[in-house]
Amino acid sequence: MSTTSTLLQFRLNGEPVSTQVEAYETLLEVTRTRCGLVGARESCGQGLCGCCAIVVNGETVTGCIFPAMHAEGCDVATIEGVAQDGKLDAVQQAFIDCGAFQCGFCTSGFILMSRQLLHRNPDPTDAEIRNYLAGNLCRCGAYPEILAAVKLAGERMRAVRSQAAPTDPLAR
Ligand code: FES
Numbered sequence: 001m002s003t004t005s006t007l008l009q010f011r012l013n014g015e016p017v018s019t020q021v022e023a024y025e026t027l028l029e030v031t032r033t034r035c036g037l038v039g040a041r042e043s044c045g046q047g048l049c050g051c052c053a054i055v056v057n058g059e060t061v062t063g064c065i066f067p068a069m070h071a072e073g074c075d076v077a078t079i080e081g082v083a084q085d086g087k088l089d090a091v092q093q094a095f096i097d098c099g100a101f102q103c104g105f106c107t108s109g110f111i112l113m114s115r116q117l118l119h120r121n122p123d124p125t126d127a128e129i130r131n132y133l134a135g136n137l138c139r140c141g142a143y144p145e146i147l148a149a150v151k152l153a154g155e156r157m158r159a160v161r162s163q164a165a166p167t168d169p170l171a172r
């Protein structure tokens with residue numbers, strides 16, 4: 001073991017992780033190589049493309065430049081933690097239904113950013129979607145389908161929310 005390694009402890013998709021890391025290691029390296037979760041990909045390696053998106057304490061970060069040790073004590077989530085009980089979430093399903101990928105290399109990053117957008121803005125305009133996802137690049141050029149998928153996921157999520165809302169105003 002290197003003398004420069006440090007114990008890193010955090011929660012990954014709800015499960016506790018405890019591992020030795022080097023000061024130079026990124027969170028992407030730790031989640032992929034030490035934890036075996038390979039859904040986040042390294043493409044540019046410079047924080048420019050969004051393929052390596054990982055969620056840290058509710059905020060999406062570029063895992064390829066995020067120092068692993070900064071995740072100490074944090075809640076970390078990757079694309080592997082999005083589906084629940086074997087069921088894809090609304091954004092994942094919409095990406096499939098709209099064919100919003102070709103090689104899929106960029107897809108986990110787009111999905112995590114789209115989920116964050118729809119959480120903060122449940123009914124974004126096309127311009128708002130494009131602007132929010134401007135940091136995510138797709139070399140296959142699946143942008144029209146990605147836009148359609150985010151809109152479809154938003155529609156479905158709003159429909160679920162409206163059905164769940166109590167219809168009796170006295171019950172609110
Ligand atoms: S691989 Fe991290 S932003 Fe491109």
Ligand code: FES
Nearest residue numbers: 102103138139140
């Ligand atoms: S689907 Fe290939 S890079 Fe986006």
